Amino acid sequence: MGTVHARALDPMPMKGPELGVQADDIDFPEAETESTQEVLENKDVVVQRIHIDGLGRTKEDVLTYEIADVFKAKNLIDVMKKSHMARQRLLRMGIFRKVEVVIDTSHGPDALPNGLDVTFEVKELRRMTGSYNTMIGNNEGSMVLGLKLPNVFGRAERLTFQYSYGTKETSYGLSFFKPQPGHFERNVAINAYKVIGQFPWSSLRETDRGVSAEVSFPISWTNHTLKWEGVWRELGCLARTASFAVREESGHSLKSSLAHAMVIDTRNSHILPKEGALLKINQELAGYTGGDVSFLKEDFEIQLNRRLPWDMILSGSFWGGMLLPIGDKPTSIADRFYLGGPTSVRGFSMYSIGPQSEGTYSRKPGDYLGGEAFWAGGVHLYTPLPFRPGRGGFGDLFRTHFFLNAGNLCNLNYGEGPKAHLKKLAECMRWSYGAGLVLRLGNIARLELNYCIPMGVQSGDRICDGVQFGAGIRFL
Known part of the structure; x- marks a missing residue:
């Protein structure tokens, strides 16, 4: 072949x-x-x-x-x-x-x-194909069953049904994909789905039923995606011990939003790159096309990778985002940002940084409510294993790394000026450092086993001082 x-x-x-x-x-x-x-x-x-x-x-x-x-x-x-x-x-x-x-x-x-x-x-390919595989998300594993009808009408269209059962999320959906002849990177996709997610750090259960339509296309060296999404959301409590702040947000809402994503990616690998850069910018505007949820959401991701002598790699990443409510209604817990964990600021438990409610019971800590603004940065030095058996072998899948992470998550008073916002984002900064072992699972995901030392810990933060395991596709 x-x-x-x-x-x-x-x-x-x-x-x-x-x-x-x-x-x-x-x-x-x-x-x-x-x-x-x-x-x-x-x-x-x-x-x-x-x-x-x-x-x-x-x-x-x-x-x-x-x-x-x-x-x-x-x-x-x-x-x-x-x-x-x-x-x-x-x-x-x-x-x-x-x-x-x-x-x-x-x-x-x-x-x-x-x-x-x-x-x-x-x-x-056959008119109908089935698949069974496992998928790794950010510290989450899933079993995925799929049914695909490739080339439905003879011009590379694809109809797919997928069911996913995971440790924190269960979903199923139907999607139709249609590329432009001669320009496969220009395509249209239509999706209908239902997602049931559990978020134990917030004692929250969320059920989404939605439809979306998106168009993807390149412009020069950038790739763009325009998307409309309409979703009926049902929020509920994951446990009887959920705090009153979470109970107050329980109920139904309808979100209709327009989103745009721009990506510039010159990395040689999405999982463990050795060189290249990534710039990703996302914007989402909800409320102007219907629904009872209104906000403007912006976030970005930057990553730079550089080769060093002796087969070492220096990598730097920076994330940031802001959520601006439109109108008098406050933002929803389902739309806010979350930070912390083995895939972002290491040394802290999953999404355990930032605003927290008061516990309903004396023995139960509060629930994490997310924030309207955040930033996070990280520097990594990747080195080969000392006992690597030779290039091109199994040892190339492993790397040791030394890291320094920092970040913060908070809510902002939008009546104040930009200087006040920057000051608040700089206050109470969490950071951590450590070293660990990285395993690349092909171009699918990567695993990390790190020894972390968290610093700048604030009241209410949950830390993971010592050994921490992480799995996912997107790491700080």
């Missing part, structure tokens, strides 16, 4: 029927390497025909956009490179389980002496 086959043109002294995609990967005898490479790069060829074998329900017109560049190739090396890129685009569409490329000389009465025929041999 993925091999580019080619039959040699007569003047080319090639050995064997198979060629790699990159010119440097072609295996030639040493004495002929330079001359053969020169012939391959300088010999003019013309791609006369492109065939796609194995199509069933897929419409040919949607594939034309993905393979059109192959016709522009000028020499055999270029043909192989463009064919390989076209193969990658075909696989990205999610409608084929196998794609192979065969390059041959042209045949027939109209065949040119330097003409080539390129054939893509494809195998389509």
Whole structure:
């Protein structure tokens, strides 16, 4: 799978029927390497025909956009490179389980002496596929069952039903995905879902029933998503010992919001990058398209990664956000920010920083109510394991790291000026430092086992002084 086959043109002294995609990967005898490479790069060829074998329900017109560049190739090396890129685009569409490329000389009465025929041999996915897997969120595990109908109408559309049962959240939803032909990164998605979540740090249970529609598209080097969401929310108490502050927010609400997300991501990996940067900005405006919830919410994420000598990596992250209520109604506990835990400010328990209610019972601490403004920053130094068995082996999945985290979460009086806001965010800063072991689980998630020393602890904060375990996909 993925091999580019080619039959040699007569003047080319090639050995064997198979060629790699990159010119440097072609295996030639040493004495002929330079001359053969020169012939391959300088010999003019013309791609006369492109065939796609194995199509069933897929419409040919949607594939034309993905393979059109192959016709522009000028020499055999270029043909192989463009064919390989076209193969990658075909696989990205999610409608084929196998794609192979065969390059041959042209045949027939109209065949040119330097003409080539390129054939893509494809195998389509079944009309219906099922899946069972586990998923790791931020310190949460889930079992996921899925049913997918790929290529529903023959143009890479996808209909998916998914059920997820997790330690803190249970959900199921139906989604429809439609890409723009020739521009797979431009797509439309429509979703209907129900989510039941449990938030023990707030003694809160939340049930969301909603629909959403979103459009994704690139602009230059940035990726954007525009989204409308309408959700009926039901808040309730997770335990009989829930505080009065949580009980007061229990009940039903209807949120209709417009959201925009912009992402610039040059990292070489989403889980444990060695280089590159990330900038993510989110805005959400609720209330202007209906519903009884009104607010403006802004948050961002910045990450920079730099390689150092001796295979070390220096990484820095900074998060921040603000929630502004619109009108006289205060913000909801379901919309506020939360901070603390093994995936953000380490050394503190999950979401245990910031405003807290008074406990209903003397033996029970208060519930964490979230905040309307927060910031968090972290610096990490990743180093290889001292006993790493060698590059390219199992040891490359592990890293040791030394970290320094800091952050704060609070509510703001929006009648005051920006200086007062900054002063309040700087007061009572929590921070921690420590070291630990990081395990990368492919490009899915990562695990951390850290020894943490929390500092700047305030009254009501719950700390995790010593060993702390974290699992997730997004870490400070």
